Amino acid sequence: MLTDWINESNINIVEHTPDWQQAVALAVQPLIDSGAVEPRYLQAIYDMHREIGPYYVLGEGIAMPHARPEEGVIHTALSLVIVSEGVEFHSEDNDPVYIVFALAAIDSDSHIEMIASLSHLFCDDEVVQKLRQCHSKEDVLQAIRQY
Template identity: 70%
Template sequence: MLTDWINDANITLVNQVNNWQSAVELAVQSLIAQQAVESRYLQAIYAMHEQIGPYYVLGEGIAMPHARPEEGVIKTALSLVLVKEGVNFGSEDNDPVYIIFGLSAVDSNSHIEMIASLSQFFCDEEAVKNLKLAIDKQQVLDIIGQF
């Protein structure tokens, strides 16, 4: 379940951010606080974004910034940032983004269950809509607790 990974300590709710970099930084700061990644992980995401664009914008309004395990991953973890007013990542079809899941994975297999739960969530339009509208951490946990 997503609540195995997301809890009160790694959810951030903000009204707005200055830019996509700030949104990614909020997600990664939570991963750093969980001792899941080294601080260089953030720079790796920025560098990859500059090279190939917003590869981690997965669908309308949803992003999952991440970098390769060798870029500073310590353990598999997840964080969640909600940006009420949305933020543009440069993804023509999917901007603005409101839901940002920060992901760190030690390898390509260890997080399969987490990705499966996230996929179920992403496919549930009602849950995605409700998460965008959530106003506190308990609401967030109630919504993602279904997956």
């Protein structure tokens, strides 16, 4: 379940961020703080974005920034930022982004269940809409509890 990964310590809800870099930084910071990733992990996401574009914008209003395990992942983890006003990631079909899940995976297999839960959530338009409108961490946890 996503609540095995997402809790009050790794949820952040903000009205506004000036740009996609700040949104990604807010999402990755709990992973750094908890020791799941090294600080260089954030730079790896920025570098990859600059090289190939917003590869981690998965659908309308949803992003899942991540980098390769060797870019500083210590253990598998997930965090979430909700940007109430949305932020431009320069993803033509999916901007603005409101929901940013930062993912750190130690390898290509250990996070399969987490990804499956996230994909079910992303396909549920009603829950995605609820997440966009959450104003408290408890609201977020309530919205994702079924996944």
